[in-house]
Amino acid sequence: MLNHIWFWMIMLSLFVAAGTDIYNEITAPPPMETAGEELSLNKRTKLGQLSDAALESAQTGVNISLGLIGIMALWLGIMKVAEEAGFIKILARMVAPITRRLFPEIPEDHPSIGAMLMNIAANMLGLSNAATPLGLKAMEELQKLNPDKETASNSMITFLVINTSAITLIPASAIAIRASLGSVNPQQIIVPSIIAATMATIVGLTTVKLIQKFEKRKKRTEGEA
Amino acid sequence: METLRLIIDWASVLAIPTIILLFIGYGGxxxxxxxxVFVEGAKEGFEVGVKIIPYLVAMLMAIAMFRASGMLDILTWLASPVTNLIGMAPELLPMALMRPLSGSGSLGVMSELMKTxxxxxxxxxxxxxxxGSTETTFYVLAVYFGSVGVRKTRYAAPAGLLADAAGLITAVLICQLWF
Incomplete structure (x- = not known):
């Protein structure tokens, strides 16, 4: 699925940029001599902007990844201590009634549950710096249970959907920007945000569970045939 | 409302010290x-950071091209009949379309809309x-699956996007009621 999305995003972007450029060159060719500084072809055309953006994104990707390393090391260190001491198992047991339903494939006191719980808690508190490392720790633990290492497991997808529709108690950056632009009541968005995010989580989880049920049934009938 | 905010503010200030106290304290x-043990765990940080680079570059490249091409305008135009049905202002469409793709991009669109x-x-x-109510789904997909080397993501992208759509539509409706 991601293959298709990726492919079409790139292809359509190229077509749209090329189409816009052709249209602009035909309808309004730029004057040969302009008063001020003339924009280079690379800056003026959509295709030029697109190439610049693509090349720049590679650098951004590296910057984000490298920026994660320090905070990643910190949280992985703390989590390792908690794991060795058995604290993660205690956490996992506390939420067992919920996780049993959401993640039927995961053993009850598996370390992945503790990490997922910590990730969701960090997201709720708006600690996005801590949420990503904890989420990646959870993925690492889920990968240990995954029979096919190149393919996402049901538990991974369930976790990811919970994560992308994460309920945040304080959407801090949105509130900060509202305040800086002179909002009378910047935190007014808290309750609507929680309601919208809850709706997203419900729809996401329902979708995931329906697909999992459907696939299970398909597999069963295939087995009988 | 004020007390709730105070509680949540304190909770986010106390969260990290509490976790460190509990985890390291219990370890001791x-x-x-x-x-x-901390150092042993922390060692993996570098590995994970480096491992996600190819996934992140692939994803960010497609998103950057998408943003630079002007596709957003075309999608906004295509989707406007649908959004008119729920009474959504057409100005909000770029925001809704940008949100799952790019955190910094949607932050920019949001600031621009609030300034205007x-x-x-x-x-x-x-x-x-x-x-405030949705996450950058494509970033999470790339980073989370990338960190464990999962390439076949099955139905993760459509499920995540469907959840986003539900959240965004709910945001539109709830804000209309709220206002």
């Missing part, structure tokens, strides 16, 4: 060589609710 109580229409207008209010 259980006679774990805490320093050694005011943070307390319906459009500004809805845009910031949209930003």
């Amino acid at each position: 109580y259980k006679k774990i060589p805490v320093y050694e 229409f005011g943070p307390d207008s319906l459009i500004g209010f809805t845009a910031s609710t949209m930003f």
Whole structure:
């Protein structure tokens, strides 16, 4: 699925940029001599902007990844201590009634549950710096249970959907920007945000569970045939 | 409302000290060589950071091309009949379409909308609710699956996007009611 999305995003972007450029060159060719500084072809055309953006994104990707390393090391260190001491198992047991339903494939006191719980808690508190490392720790633990290492497991997808529709108690950056632009009541968005995010989580989880049920049934009938 | 905010503010300030106290403290109580174990865990940080680079570059490249090409305008035009049905202002469409793709991009769109229409207008209010209630799904997909080397993501992308759509539509409706 991601293959298709990726492919079409790139292809359509190229077509749209090329189409816009052709249209602009035909309808309004730029004057040969302009008063001020003339924009280079690379800056003026959509295709030029697109190439610049693509090349720049590679650098951004590296910057984000490298920026994660320090905070990643910190949280992985703390989590390792908690794991060795058995604290993660205690956490996992506390939420067992919920996780049993959401993640039927995961053993009850598996370390992945503790990490997922910590990730969701960090997201709720708006600690996005801590949420990503904890989420990646959870993925690492889920990968240990995954029979096919190149393919996402049901538990991974369930976790990811919970994560992308994460309920945040304080959407801090949105509130900060509202305040800086002179909002009378910047935190007014808290309750609507929680309601919208809850709706997203419900729809996401329902979708995931329906697909999992459907696939299970398909597999069963295939087995009988 | 004010007390709720105060509680949540304090909770987010106390969260990290509490976690460190509990986790490291419990480790010490259980006679774990805490320093050694911490360092051993932290070692993996570098590996994970480097491992996600190819996934992140692939994803960011497609998103950057998408943003630079002007596709957003075309999608906005295509989707406008649908959004008119729920009474969504057409100005909010770029925000909704950008949100799952790019955190910094949607932050920019949100700020722009609030500057133009005011943070307390319906459009500004809805845009910031949209930003606060959903995550950058494509970034999470790339980083989370990339960190464990999963390439076949099955139904993760459609399920995540469907959840986003539900959240964004709810944000529009709830803000209309709220206003």
